[in-house]
Amino acid sequence: MAKRGSGSGAGALWALVAALCLAQPPPCRPLPPPARNLTEGRLRSRALLAALGGSLRQLQAFNTLGFECTLEELDLEDITENQINTIKACTAEHSGTGNCPALERSTFDTNKCLQGIYEDLKAYRAELKNFNNQKVLTTIDEMMKGLRFSSTSVLQPSSNTGSTFKDRMRLCSVLHAFRIRAVTINRMMNYLTSPESSL
């Protein structure tokens, strides 16, 4: 109680400074180091695209699924439509003209875009957790690690026990949809690492 008399002004100031510090961590604490290497991300996205293309060719060549897994016969479903995804996060919404959404440099948010890419990888990784192609799974994991968003447990593949026709059809469809998304992801990574994206 004795201290409160003369010191209350300084005490209040300290309290205010402390409160500001707590409310705004950046000025008071060192920032985390810039984590992502986009060049590496671009290489990984290309590796992912190659792995997906390879896995589809393999399925087709060996007739692994018991039917021709071609894009033409599929009704593709977007498993990411109800979440943040590459399309929503990297392209301007409501950008009018048809199916070729425009990049708007003025409003482009790199972090949001990378988050969208990450969420896509996560969704497809979960969908493909039983997929018997380690190369595809590893490439996804590597790319997710490189993007370093909130930690996710890396899903271990479980044994691929007797899949039904419906399961195999779904696998075929998911792989095609993912390959198409991977093309977009690769384009975005190319854009993000191109000199013009930092203008």
Ligand SMILES: *[C@@H]1O[C@H](CO)[C@@H](O)[C@H](O)[C@H]1NC(C)=O
């Ligand atoms: C980013 O990754 C590329 C390719 O792996 C590498 O050549 C480059 O040195 C890395 N850059 C930084 C800043 O770590």
